[in-house]
Amino acid sequence: MPTSGHECHHECHHMSTDSETRSRYSNPPIIEAICEFYFAPGLEWDPTLPGKLHTNLGDEYPGKPRHQESIEFGVQFRGGSPQNFQFGEGPKKVQLITENEKRIVGIGRDVLSVHMLRPYQDPHDSDKTGWDEFRPRISRALSAYWEVVRPQGVKRVGIRYINKLVVPGEVTTAKEYLNCALPEVDGLPSRLVNLMSQVEYAYRDGVKLALSQGKVEGGFILDIAVIGESDDVLTLEDTGALVDDLRGREREAFEAVITDKARGLFNAA
Template sequence: MGQPLKASPLIEVLCEFRFAPSSAWDWTLPGRLYERIGKEFSERSQVNQFLFQIQEEADNSESSPQIINVPQRIQLKRPDETALVQVSPNILVVNHLPPYPLWENFRDLIGKIFSEYINLCENFNLSGIGLRYINQIPISPEGFDLSQFITLKPNLTGVLDRSLSSFHQRYDLAYESLKAVLIHQTGITETQEGEFAIILDLDFDSQEVDGLKNITEIQKWLDEAHHHLSEAFIASLNPEYYQRLKEGNIKL
């Protein structure tokens, strides 16, 4: 985000479209979408959720609880797993993992998938849209100063001014021009490799989307959202650390 970085902390970017329940949707839609984009997103899988159900018998007594396996979402992946499309009732998500392409390439991919999706619906009523960037900043297990990496450091004083073993903070920042909110979250997480990292999660989201009636208007919204996310990303980082990312010099 911003200028090209030789060492990018980005681990995932995604765009989520939410549709009103009145929109045409059924479980045949993921299969029909696969027919249109399966040449690129050829790996198909299903993520299930388990629900407990208690049925009432004819004598008004309750039967034993039953566990029902219910499809939650369908995932369509590229063979190299760099990108995937997720479809669930009234939700469409386009994800991209590293290596991340230029913004224009990802925006065009979002537009392509969205266009294919709405062409399969007799009508659609968009109720929300979000663009989200998740960054992971490695930190030393031997101790670290948050201010070396991020600008939003918890301001603890007095007896609370101690070393942090973990933290999580969230700010919801209003953007009136787009009737949107930037959900800005930072915290410490443990990676799959057992190492520690700072998560910088930037989610630009709007539920007031009456003006987004076609792909041109949606791509304009995405460009503006990306601009604000880029500004927030740079403002969230220590300037010296940001310079190190641009140069590729991030050794701990």
């Protein structure tokens, strides 16, 4: 877990860049990419802040701002066993959107998120990946938030990629496309009808990776989230370094869990 600027920079310096770790896919499976920041708790929520941020970012997000409400789901454990399912109100956000609603910035109390919906990258520009657009959008949104809100610093950063693998024909098994698929078991039917699973991993430095997979009509969902938290508040510069670090881990995880047959679906260039 990064606890200082020096540690974060040292670790990120050794991470491979996106172009180094994988080929550019001409038809990437990404349906949504999200980068989310949670800031150290500050003063009471100022309802004028979204308007001030819209003034700074309006050229990029000229659509009419809209409100978003979310629901948080949790499980209460007792004696190591789940006892009660809990639903609660999640953080409310105001969303700044582009005219086509494919690029979004969400602003809430002590939280900022940046979203890229499909198409993730320009299909007509083979020299650029979606990250070449996403990373500058993250930087501009974070810098604008820092300028307007003046937070103490960042406590948690998350990078999340939601992918849909569209499979031709009838889907009978996931193992042809995903190395993380559940194994087939002798004595059980071989035809896959439904699938939903989530596992969580922890790196040695405390960064967490959540890997979810599920069967949907026409293929599979592969959802990868990498989350870094800090004991101390991170500066703007350190936060940017952590974003790059988490992105590198997400790409490595993605390439680790897909098979060559899945890569064929994405038309690797």
